[in-house]
Amino acid sequence: MGKTLAEKILSKKSGNDARAGDIVIAEVDLVFVQDTTGPLTIRQFQSGGFKRLANPQKTVLFVDHAVPSPSHSLSNDHLFLRRFARETGAIMSDLGEGVCHQLVGESLARPGDVVVGSDSHTVTAGGLGAFATGMGSSDVAVAMGLGKTWFRVPESIKITATGNFRKGVGAKDFILHLIGQIGADGATYKALEFSGDTVAAMSISQRFTVANMAVEAGAKVGLFPADETTRDYLTEQERGDHYQPVFPDADAVYERTINLNVAELEPTVAKPHAVDDTAPVGELKGTKIQQVFIGTCTNGRLEDLTVAANILKGKKCHPSTRLIVAPASRQVLLEAIEAGYIQVLVEAGAVILPTGCGPCLGLHQGVLGDGEACLSTSNRNFKGRMGNPESFVYLGSPATAAATALTGEITDPREVI
Amino acid sequence: MLRGRAFKFGDSISTDHIIPGRYAHLRSNLPELAKHVLEDADPIFVSKVKAGDFIVASNNFGLGSSREHAPLVIKMAGVSAILAKSVARIFFRNAINLGLPVLICDTDGINDGDELEIDLAAGTVKDVTNGNQFTFGRIPKVMLRILDEGGLISYIQKHGDFQL
Numbered sequence: 001m002g003k004t005l006a007e008k009i010l011s012k013k014s015g016n017d018a019r020a021g022d023i024v025i026a027e028v029d030l031v032f033v034q035d036t037t038g039p040l041t042i043r044q045f046q047s048g049g050f051k052r053l054a055n056p057q058k059t060v061l062f063v064d065h066a067v068p069s070p071s072h073s074l075s076n077d078h079l080f081l082r083r084f085a086r087e088t089g090a091i092m093s094d095l096g097e098g099v100c101h102q103l104v105g106e107s108l109a110r111p112g113d114v115v116v117g118s119d120s121h122t123v124t125a126g127g128l129g130a131f132a133t134g135m136g137s138s139d140v141a142v143a144m145g146l147g148k149t150w151f152r153v154p155e156s157i158k159i160t161a162t163g164n165f166r167k168g169v170g171a172k173d174f175i176l177h178l179i180g181q182i183g184a185d186g187a188t189y190k191a192l193e194f195s196g197d198t199v200a201a202m203s204i205s206q207r208f209t210v211a212n213m214a215v216e217a218g219a220k221v222g223l224f225p226a227d228e229t230t231r232d233y234l235t236e237q238e239r240g241d242h243y244q245p246v247f248p249d250a251d252a253v254y255e256r257t258i259n260l261n262v263a264e265l266e267p268t269v270a271k272p273h274a275v276d277d278t279a280p281v282g283e284l285k286g287t288k289i290q291q292v293f294i295g296t297c298t299n300g301r302l303e304d305l306t307v308a309a310n311i312l313k314g315k316k317c318h319p320s321t322r323l324i325v326a327p328a329s330r331q332v333l334l335e336a337i338e339a340g341y342i343q344v345l346v347e348a349g350a351v352i353l354p355t356g357c358g359p360c361l362g363l364h365q366g367v368l369g370d371g372e373a374c375l376s377t378s379n380r381n382f383k384g385r386m387g388n389p390e391s392f393v394y395l396g397s398p399a400t401a402a403a404t405a406l407t408g409e410i411t412d413p414r415e416v417i
Numbered sequence: 418m419l420r421g422r423a424f425k426f427g428d429s430i431s432t433d434h435i436i437p438g439r440y441a442h443l444r445s446n447l448p449e450l451a452k453h454v455l456e457d458a459d460p461i462f463v464s465k466v467k468a469g470d471f472i473v474a475s476n477n478f479g480l481g482s483s484r485e486h487a488p489l490v491i492k493m494a495g496v497s498a499i500l501a502k503s504v505a506r507i508f509f510r511n512a513i514n515l516g517l518p519v520l521i522c523d524t525d526g527i528n529d530g531d532e533l534e535i536d537l538a539a540g541t542v543k544d545v546t547n548g549n550q551f552t553f554g555r556i557p558k559v560m561l562r563i564l565d566e567g568g569l570i571s572y573i574q575k576h577g578d579f580q581l
Contacts, residue, residue, distance in 0.1 A: 048573045117483075139510065142573055383431075
């Protein structure tokens with residue numbers, strides 16, 4: 001009997017014949033924390049009696065959520081992380097480098113790796129075929145100390161996507177639609193495994209968008225095969241030697257299969273305050289939006305900024321709508337400058353934030369006022385998510401976000417492209 | 418035997434409801450952070466809850482972020498167990514790792530404010546107020562061993578490694 005991607009990777013990393021439902025102890029190839037979960041992780045590491053990291057060069061501390069620091073207490077948390085890095089030899093990725101998941105994708109995760117991070121969107125690296133999952137501080141602390149962790153091998157749900165996206169429709173609409181269909185707990189404890197000709201044609205940037213939101217359906221991982229596109233991406237990132245093909249077996253056993261013909265998909269938006277409360281953009285036409293946010297580990301990559309810049313070129317944002325853009329990494333920012341996108345966006349009226357998580361989690365930089373609504377390219381819209389429980393967050397694609405910035409109300413991007 | 422009052426919550430209480438991101442600056446000041454527990458689901462929860470009480474929720478409790486601060490502030494508020502129809506994956510593991518029991522059962526027969534008695538060993542919940550009795554699903558063995566040691570960190574202090 002064949003194996004799913006999850007079973008294959010966990011078999012290799014545990015040295016066992018790992019099957020869905022088994023408990024395995026797997027070697028961890030990369031472990032990381034970020035600045036809002038890292039301090040507790042380090043304290044748990046110290047409480048556990050650990051003196052040294054199992055693999056300092058495979059342990060990364062990211063400062064990305066609160067950058068530059070908005071308060072002295074967060075500055076002290078950053079100091080704590082830097083001191084720990086100096087003492088243990090862990091890799092420090094400090095402010096300006098970018099969002100942890102983007103950097104893990106650009107430079108660190110390899111196909112077939114097991115990656116754990118103290119951030120739920122660690123699943124993003126599933127776009128490269130890595131078994132990457134978010135955990136809490138205690139689990140990550142132990143993974144830092146022992147170089148391994150335990151997993152229950154997940155059952156897999158196979159998502160087979162076929163057809164070509166219509167103009168103005170893409171990966172974000174696909175994953176929002178899927179979550180709307182299966183629900184925010186539709187894949188709890190499971191692996192989502194993506195396949196089909198649409199998936200084969202997706203760029204790595206688009207695969208990251210989809211894998212990133214697997215956790216919004218409750219999934220442990222969102223896994224893509226590591227194919228030629230993966231190899232080409234790693235080569236472009238000057239780490240072609242990190243490539244190895246990772247594919248599921250043809251006779252792998254899935255809990256269920258969901259077939260989606262993406263040719264029928266509309267631009268899709270998630271309504272406040274639930275990621276699975278989705279609707280075609282047309283149903284929300286006319287909804288007034290005071291802030292548009294383009295960025296994050298979901299949609300802060302060059303491809304996303306390209307889409308936004310192409311829509312906004314030579315135009316101005318609606319006078320009642322603020323546009324905030326946060327490139328996901330230094331590489332993205334530099335490439336966007338070189339391509340002229342930053343100039344286009346600034347001329348259209350955008351505020352460019354430093355690379356990082358920006359306003360996504362309500363910590364700073366763009367907190368909404370009472371009764372205000374934001375159309376965001378991020379991954380969560382829970383009540384209070386963007387800093388004010390009296391505000392409203394809609395989730396959509398970079399194309400929908402840019403179109404909405406132009407008109408001041410939720411707009412089908414096909415009306416402006 | 419655990420004994421306390423039920424505080425009822427509905428579906429999809431996220432980690433943002435439990436401890437909002439706007440309090441990230443308090444994450445290294447846990448006593449201050451804990452004052453905001455469940456603030457966006459029930460702004461006066463923290464003033465009502467007493468040591469030993471229970472959170473009784475519906476579906477997908479704890480969805481969202483991996484922040485271990487979420488079960489941590491619930492534990493600091495004195496909550497002795499969480500009962501829910503279902504819980505999100507990371508939250509479940511985080512709660513057990515902190516020694517906070519999460520029990521999966523049909524919570525419809527429990528009303529807000531009811532007195533409950535929970536027998537962890539027998540796997541039973543008794544609603545003393547209305548007489549209803551429930552059983553809860555078994556916690557997986559590996560997690561039970563961690564829970565029995567009071568959480569993952571004390572488990573590792575004792576065993577030094579995973580003994581699955």
